[in-house]
Amino acid sequence: MKYDFPKGFYWGAAASAPQTEGMSLEGGKAATIWDYWYKTQPERFFQGVGPKNTSDFYIQYKEDIENMKKLNFNSYRTSISWARLLPDGKNVNDEAVEFYNNMIDEMIRNGVKPIMNLFHFDMPLIMQEKGGWENRQVVEEFASYAKTAFKLFGDKVKMWTTFNEPIVPVEAGYLYNQHYPCVVDMKRAVQVAYNTMIASAKAVKEFKEDNNQGKIGIILNLTPSYARSEDKEDLKAANIADLLFNRSFLDPSVKGEYPEELVALIRENNLIPEYREADKELIRDNTVDFLGVNYYQPRRIKAKNEPCKAGETLMPESFFDTYEWPERRMNPYRGWEIYEKGIYDIAINVRDNYGNIPWFISENGMGVQDEERFIDETGMVKDDYRIDFIKEHLKWLHKGIQEGSNCFGYHLWTFMDNWSWCNAYKNRYGLFRVDINSNYKRTIKKSGLWYGNVIKNNGFED
Numbered sequence: 001m002k003y004d005f006p007k008g009f010y011w012g013a014a015a016s017a018p019q020t021e022g023m024s025l026e027g028g029k030a031a032t033i034w035d036y037w038y039k040t041q042p043e044r045f046f047q048g049v050g051p052k053n054t055s056d057f058y059i060q061y062k063e064d065i066e067n068m069k070k071l072n073f074n075s076y077r078t079s080i081s082w083a084r085l086l087p088d089g090k091n092v093n094d095e096a097v098e099f100y101n102n103m104i105d106e107m108i109r110n111g112v113k114p115i116m117n118l119f120h121f122d123m124p125l126i127m128q129e130k131g132g133w134e135n136r137q138v139v140e141e142f143a144s145y146a147k148t149a150f151k152l153f154g155d156k157v158k159m160w161t162t163f164n165e166p167i168v169p170v171e172a173g174y175l176y177n178q179h180y181p182c183v184v185d186m187k188r189a190v191q192v193a194y195n196t197m198i199a200s201a202k203a204v205k206e207f208k209e210d211n212n213q214g215k216i217g218i219i220l221n222l223t224p225s226y227a228r229s230e231d232k233e234d235l236k237a238a239n240i241a242d243l244l245f246n247r248s249f250l251d252p253s254v255k256g257e258y259p260e261e262l263v264a265l266i267r268e269n270n271l272i273p274e275y276r277e278a279d280k281e282l283i284r285d286n287t288v289d290f291l292g293v294n295y296y297q298p299r300r301i302k303a304k305n306e307p308c309k310a311g312e313t314l315m316p317e318s319f320f321d322t323y324e325w326p327e328r329r330m331n332p333y334r335g336w337e338i339y340e341k342g343i344y345d346i347a348i349n350v351r352d353n354y355g356n357i358p359w360f361i362s363e364n365g366m367g368v369q370d371e372e373r374f375i376d377e378t379g380m381v382k383d384d385y386r387i388d389f390i391k392e393h394l395k396w397l398h399k400g401i402q403e404g405s406n407c408f409g410y411h412l413w414t415f416m417d418n419w420s421w422c423n424a425y426k427n428r429y430g431l432f433r434v435d436i437n438s439n440y441k442r443t444i445k446k447s448g449l450w451y452g453n454v455i456k457n458n459g460f461e462d
């Protein structure tokens with residue numbers, strides 16, 4: 001069968017500044033929470049590899065963009081580093097402006113449309129010292145950073161996003177002790193989520209007020225919640241997981257309001273964050289033009305085996321249990337379930353419940369450990385598993401598009417192996433292998449050649 005994608009489909013890959021640029025304390029950049037955390041607790045990072053050099057994109061961006069062109073990319077998403085652009089929070093770093101201008105120009109010259117994101121888990125340390133997203137002042141600082149970025153690069157960048165996966169710093173930083181500041185407190189987590197949403201709406205407002213010609217969106221990791229059964233209690237539990245992890249950003253960003261059920265849940269559990277009266281209007285009037293969806297895995301949910309005990313620390317899992325679907329297939333390296341149909345279910349959900357807003361897959365990919373096992377005699381990683389992974393997801397995406405979902409692109413995570421936060425270089429995701437012990441040398445993988453052909457043909461046959 002032939003899988004043709006719509007004309008003008010956005011093909012490419014995604015990345016972020018902190019995971020690729022390197023030069024994390026050079027070029028005038030100030031520290032982020034990652035630089036600080038690594039300095040204080042290097043043992044939290046796989047094999048002690050920190051954010052300092054990551055994948056050397058700051059130096060090698062020209063060759064990388066040439067390689068993107070060779071693979072026929074027509075688009076690429078990365079982020080601007082807030083701490084690089086405004087190291088003291090106020091004054092623009094000229095070196096950063098030069099770097100981002102050069103990078104953007106290079107992309108445009110090579111026919112690769114830049115999609116620029118403003119925040120990818122990389123809170124500047126000076127902002128975290130003020131309380132990070134818990135402090136409303138930081139929300140204002142973010143809005144002013146966004147305005148600066150639009151002014152500086154808005155003549156060339158026509159697609160912007162406010163946040164990548166804003167729920168992740170909430171979960172990882174304030175619930176599950178996976179990212180700095182390693183807080184475990186649901187009340188604070190809700191405040192962080194709420195203020196992040198306000199920050200996103202304020203950035204959209206700045207964008208629209210500046211009368212920018214481009215479009216602005218947000219990138220959300222949507223994890224469809226599948227209930228164990230049709231039983232009322234299982235369905236209720238799955239709905240709560242969906243409200244907390246998906247709809248907490250999806251609804252306000254696209255529909256301009258929080259789901260009533262979510263507000264009720266938050267209220268019943270005394271978790272209402274500090275807010276201002278004008279916030280409701282701000283969210284209502286500043287919805288996004290498009291949506292980026294990162295899809296990696298679903299959530300399998302069942303009703304709680306035992307109800308929470310009085311006095312127990314409140315967590316999302318106070319409302320549901322997760323379970324292992326007996327038919328699941330796993331990516332054992334990352335510990336994530338592979339469920340391709342999830343991408344189709346998202347496509348239909350966006351079509352039916354979110355006004356069929358223009359959207360694209362802004363991340364999807366497979367992280368594999370010890371990929372050197374698959375290097376052949378020519379030095380190429382033969383990653384057939386990655387080709388299969390992409391192909392199977394694209395088939396389901398294709399079906400969603402055939403059925404009318406307004407999806408305009410597919411971006412793989414990621415173009416070249418990059419630094420994955422606490423997992424550092426454990427799991428490799430790239431179309432290019434990066435040798436971190438040999439000047440970050442790039443070597444194309446089999447999936448890179450395959451993907452380049454898919455783009456060339458705007459689809460594939462299988």
Ligand code: BG6
Pocket residue numbers: 016019164165221294334363367413419420421423427
């Ligand atoms: C997404 C993020 O969550 O998934 C990326 O936007 C991240 O920053 C990617 O690297 C893969 O996840 P991980 O945790 O394996 O790096």
